[in-house]
Amino acid sequence: MATLNDVAAEAGVSPTAVSRYLNNRIDLPQATRDRIDAAIAKLDYRPNLLARRLSTGKSEAIALVTPDIANPFFAELAAAVERQAHASGYSVYITSTGGHADAEINAIRRMADSHVDGLIMTTNRVDDGSLAGLLAGRENVVLLDEDIDGVSVPRVFVDNAEGAYLGAKHLIEMGHEDIALIGGPHRLMSVNERLAGFTRAMEEAGLPVRPGWVLLGDYTRDYGAAAASVLLDAVDPPTAILACSDYIAIGVLQVVREHGLSIPNDISLVGFDDMAFAALVDPALTTIRQPVAAMGELAVKHLLALLEGQTPPAETRLPVELVTRQSVAAPSRKAQK
Amino acid sequence: MATLNDVAAEAGVSPTAVSRYLNNRIDLPQATRDRIDAAIAKLDYRPNLLARRLSTGKSEAIALVTPDIANPFFAELAAAVERQAHASGYSVYITSTGGHADAEINAIRRMADSHVDGLIMTTNRVDDGSLAGLLAGRENVVLLDEDIDGVSVPRVFVDNAEGAYLGAKHLIEMGHEDIALIGGPHRLMSVNERLAGFTRAMEEAGLPVRPGWVLLGDYTRDYGAAAASVLLDAVDPPTAILACSDYIAIGVLQVVREHGLSIPNDISLVGFDDMAFAALVDPALTTIRQPVAAMGELAVKHLLALLEGQTPPAETRLPVELVTRQSVAAPSRKAQK
DNA sequence: TATCGTTAGTAAAGCGCTTTACATAGCCAA
DNA sequence: TTGGCTATGTAAAGCGCTTTACTAACGATA
Numbered sequence: 001m002a003t004l005n006d007v008a009a010e011a012g013v014s015p016t017a018v019s020r021y022l023n024n025r026i027d028l029p030q031a032t033r034d035r036i037d038a039a040i041a042k043l044d045y046r047p048n049l050l051a052r053r054l055s056t057g058k059s060e061a062i063a064l065v066t067p068d069i070a071n072p073f074f075a076e077l078a079a080a081v082e083r084q085a086h087a088s089g090y091s092v093y094i095t096s097t098g099g100h101a102d103a104e105i106n107a108i109r110r111m112a113d114s115h116v117d118g119l120i121m122t123t124n125r126v127d128d129g130s131l132a133g134l135l136a137g138r139e140n141v142v143l144l145d146e147d148i149d150g151v152s153v154p155r156v157f158v159d160n161a162e163g164a165y166l167g168a169k170h171l172i173e174m175g176h177e178d179i180a181l182i183g184g185p186h187r188l189m190s191v192n193e194r195l196a197g198f199t200r201a202m203e204e205a206g207l208p209v210r211p212g213w214v215l216l217g218d219y220t221r222d223y224g225a226a227a228a229s230v231l232l233d234a235v236d237p238p239t240a241i242l243a244c245s246d247y248i249a250i251g252v253l254q255v256v257r258e259h260g261l262s263i264p265n266d267i268s269l270v271g272f273d274d275m276a277f278a279a280l281v282d283p284a285l286t287t288i289r290q291p292v293a294a295m296g297e298l299a300v301k302h303l304l305a306l307l308e309g310q311t312p313p314a315e316t317r318l319p320v321e322l323v324t325r326q327s328v329a330a331p332s333r334k335a336q337k
Numbered sequence: 338m339a340t341l342n343d344v345a346a347e348a349g350v351s352p353t354a355v356s357r358y359l360n361n362r363i364d365l366p367q368a369t370r371d372r373i374d375a376a377i378a379k380l381d382y383r384p385n386l387l388a389r390r391l392s393t394g395k396s397e398a399i400a401l402v403t404p405d406i407a408n409p410f411f412a413e414l415a416a417a418v419e420r421q422a423h424a425s426g427y428s429v430y431i432t433s434t435g436g437h438a439d440a441e442i443n444a445i446r447r448m449a450d451s452h453v454d455g456l457i458m459t460t461n462r463v464d465d466g467s468l469a470g471l472l473a474g475r476e477n478v479v480l481l482d483e484d485i486d487g488v489s490v491p492r493v494f495v496d497n498a499e500g501a502y503l504g505a506k507h508l509i510e511m512g513h514e515d516i517a518l519i520g521g522p523h524r525l526m527s528v529n530e531r532l533a534g535f536t537r538a539m540e541e542a543g544l545p546v547r548p549g550w551v552l553l554g555d556y557t558r559d560y561g562a563a564a565a566s567v568l569l570d571a572v573d574p575p576t577a578i579l580a581c582s583d584y585i586a587i588g589v590l591q592v593v594r595e596h597g598l599s600i601p602n603d604i605s606l607v608g609f610d611d612m613a614f615a616a617l618v619d620p621a622l623t624t625i626r627q628p629v630a631a632m633g634e635l636a637v638k639h640l641l642a643l644l645e646g647q648t649p650p651a652e653t654r655l656p657v658e659l660v661t662r663q664s665v666a667a668p669s670r671k672a673q674k
Numbered sequence: 675t676a677t678c679g680t681t682a683g684t685a686a687a688g689c690g691c692t693t694t695a696c697a698t699a700g701c702c703a704a
Numbered sequence: 705t706t707g708g709c710t711a712t713g714t715a716a717a718g719c720g721c722t723t724t725a726c727t728a729a730c731g732a733t734a
Contacts, residue, residue, distance in 0.1 A: 003720055014684050019722060028682075049450045050391045051720035054689050069431075070416035072409060072613075079407035082433055091447060094406075094431045096419055110428060113386045250617060276409075280587060282619025340690055351714050356692060365712075388690035391719050 002043035010039035022047070053115060061091040062118045062303060063111035065104065067125075069096040072275045073292065074122060077145065080296025081120060088304055090117075099124055101131070108134050118303045120144050124219060126187045140306060144299040147189035154306060155315045156299045160190045163288040163320040164197030167242045167270040170286070170322055172205045175330045176240040176268060180213035182227040182252065183244040191216060194244050194272070213238055224251025232259050232267075239331035240268040246275045249285055249327075264329035274323055283326035291318050339380035347376035359384070390452060398428040399455045399640060400448035404436040404462075409612045410629065411459065414482070417633025418457060425641055427454075436461055438468070445471050455640045457481050461556060463524045477643060481636040484526035491643060492652045493636045497527045500625040500657040501534030504579045504607040507623070507659055509542045512667045513577040513605060517550035519564040519589065520581040528553060531581050531609070550575055561588025569596050569604075576668035577605040583612045586622055586664075601666035611660055620663035628655050 008015040011032075018036055020026035028036075039045070053059045064081050066074045078094050085092045093116060097103035104123060108131070111119055118140035123131070132150040135141050143155040164181075171179050181198045183191045195214065202209050215230065217223040224243060228251060231237050243249035249271035256267050263269050263283055271278055271287035278285040295318055302312035345352040348369075355373055357363035365373075376382070390396045401418050403411045415431050422429045430453060434440035441460060445468070448456055455477040460468070469487040472478050480492040501518075508516050518535045520528045532551065539546050552567065554560040561580060565588060568574050580586035586608035593604050600606050600620055608615055608624035615622040632655055639649035 004722095005720080013682095015721080016684060016686095016723080017682085020683095023722080025723085026683080032682080046446070046450055048391075048452070048720050050387055050452050051689090052722075054385075054387045054391050054691090054719090055721045055723085057689075068416065069406065069419070070409070070413045072407070072412070075409070075412040076407045079405065079433060082406070091430075091451070092432075093428075095428075096416060109383070113383055114428070115385070115387050277614035277617055280614050280619075281617045341692095342690080352691080353693080353714060353716095354712085357713095360692080362693085363713080369712080385690050388719090389692075391689090391721090392691045392693085394719075 001048070002045040003048070004045070006043055007036065007039045007045050010043060011035040057115075059091075059115050059117050060089060061093060061116045062120060062300070063093045063095065063107075063114075063116045064120045064122070065107045065111065066094065066096050066122045067099040069094060072277070073273055073290075076276075076292045077122065077296050080293040081300055084297040084300040088300070090300075090304070097123075101125065101128065105130055105134060118142070118307050120299045120303055121148070122146060123148060124185070124188070126185055140303070142299050142303040142306065142312075144295060145190075152314070154302045154312045156295055156302060157189075157315065157317055158290050158295065158320050159317045160193035160320075161197035161200070163272060163290075164194035164242065164244070165201045166197075166320070166322045167272065167288050168198045168201035169205075170324070171240045171242065171268055171270060171328065172201060172207065174240075174268065174328055177205075177207050178213075178236075178238040178331075179207070179240045179242060180210075180215070180231050180238040181242045181244070182224060182231075182248050183214070183216040184219040184248075186216040191244060198242060219245040219247055221247045221251040221254075224248030225255045226251070228252040228255035232256065232261070238267070240270075240328070242270050242272075244272050246271040246273045246278045246285060246287055248272075249287070250277075250281065253281060253285075264327050265332060268328040268331070270328060278323075279325065286325045286328045287323055289321050289323045291320070294318055338385070339382040341382070341384070343380055344373065344376045344382045347380060348372040394452075396428075396452050396454050397426060398430060398451075398453045399457060399637070400430045400432065400444075400451070400453045401457045401459070402441065402444045402448065403431065403433050403459045406431060406433040409614070410610055410627075413613075413629045414459065414633050417630040418637055421634040421637040425637070427637075427641070434460075438462065438465065442467060442471060454644050455479070457636045457640055458485070459483060460485060461521070461525070463522060477640070479636050479640040479643065479649075481632060482527075489651070491639045491649045493632055493639060494526075494652065494654055495627050495632065495657050496654045497530035497657075498534035498537070500609060500627075501531035501579065501581070502538045503534075503657070503659045504609065504625050505535045505538035506542075507661070508577045508579065508605055508607060508665065509538060509544065511577075511605065511665055514544055515550075515573070515575040515668075516544070516577045516579060517547075517552070517568050517575040518579045518581070519561060519568075519585050520551070520553040521556040521585075523553040528581060535579060556582045556584055558584045558588040558591075561585030562592045563588070565589040565592035569593065569598070575604070577607075577665070579607050579609075581609050583608040583610045583615045583622060583624055585609075586624070587614075587618065590618060590622075601664050602669060605665040605668070607665060615660075616662065623662045623665045624660055625657050626660045627657055631655055 004015050004018055008018045021028055021036055069075055082092045095107040097107050120142050122144045123146050127148045131148050135151045141153040143153055199209050215227040241252055243252055249269055252269055256263055271285045274287045274289035278287050305312040341352050341355055345355045358365055358373055406412055419429045432444040434444050457479050459481045460483050464485045468485050472488045478490040480490055536546050552564040578589055580589055586606055593600050608622045611624045611626035615624050642649040
């Protein structure tokens, strides 16, 4: 590989001149510029980014730490982040952690070691304080999708409460009164908020939130299946289920089918996320759509603002919307009560 | 951030000693080691990877260039690559190109500039020679999933022909004779091979491959829908369709439904890939499973072997398998012929 | 003609690390 | 006593770039 020195020698100027010329820090006469350009072309010179980064301390790159890149939600988020970052001339380094605390810590460490300019952090765990400790006081971090307690960096979330409220209200308007909620990990921000939205919708309708019908566990298909089993095996199962993620909804779907019941005839189901497969399952899933692309874009914009010394909003809430498909119908067993 | 020099000063030794100690290039007495360890702990020293990389010319990192990280197939591939690379102490830099030639070239360039040790390349386009030119002669590249003409680096593919053969044979064994194939881009290796496997199965059964029933276009849902429309609108539509990707199959599914027909009663359908959603659609998709995790792992292993000066196999073919679900049945209209 | 301001550059240090070549002290054997 | 070995290090250059401070030459001005 040709170096800056090679170019300088070829062009008959000093390396300083070439460097400053390439960085627009000097005005050179046309003749000199031509010589340098010619030398660069002839030698096929490409600057060594490592050297530049070491020298300047800037990398024009950001990191995205994500629990699982194979999860469509995070994959789409990553795609959006990448798109927006590239548009601004930044590279993105993506790491997935499998949702393990130590992997998250390692990822953050490694990112810091690789000297990226900033970090967009997504997690799906409740932090025990170690992440907060690592991230505290940093001026180049944005939290996306999920909160980490005790970290005061800019955050980009969706309106979780509103989403659950919309979902529950839709079920109520369809005539349901016996509605269960299956949520993600206990104490996770999004779960708290969705539970709150659900509760508000129920209270507004004068309906009770039965403790046994609020099941919190994981944003996974397996947990959805387990929770659905619990609900369906009870003496008086609910007529509708609000699942706090489409993954959970898929698990519910499977168990409902295994019980010989039908969605939406016997049980109505609302999901959350509107992942790509939500429209493809049987029946197509009514769900709460998150604006994934907007989330990724905004996180990048806020991070870059941060890097430029500006002060983006401490917290942004993006709107969600109800997407009605085929998994909700009026309750059939109402008379049985 | 504390530097190596700070540590050396704190420990009362030379930077050289610290560097060599940390890299296991020197045997120091216990007392000295303890002093260095104490200094590192006290200063919370973390080596500057940029500096190390600049100095050694090695990065302990590889790049993965992929068409679209939001596509579940590539997302799972990426997850597998990451898992395997991390297990070997390597970082992975993922870029998605949107399947555009210039984006691919930029990505490869940028990756080279970032001085990764090696590159795993996946594409879903037919190269016009520009990629081949960039990659030619490189000793640190592995091609994964899809071929690039004229590039002689190690390659990791699946047995595409066998996959299509299995799918077609399954349909034939179920009694189908009128079978169409919907494939990806014309001239793409995987498409050629799947077409060949399909043809072999048909010929072995003494069945004709009707030119009008071989539609090549794109590995997308939209193309699947378009191709299915063409097939169904013809005077004598096929009784079965072999789709060369699950995405295509989804498009077919949708159009079949729109035509008021049922899968598998009116039309049987076999997909390819076994993406996560294949089991979730209605009806659950019979498809050819690609061993995505193994593909990712093997690509990393071969790349690392390459970096260590070994010579991995020029081409590896991983086996695929037929996963039977609900989208195939015996043809109902046989008598009508 | 001495001074000043431009123009068109350059020399050298530094980013934080690695590595090659060399140095010193102590000890042992001949 | 001397020569050589081992153990325990160190000095300095270099990776490729940026940046700060400086300078030489030239024309214009007082």
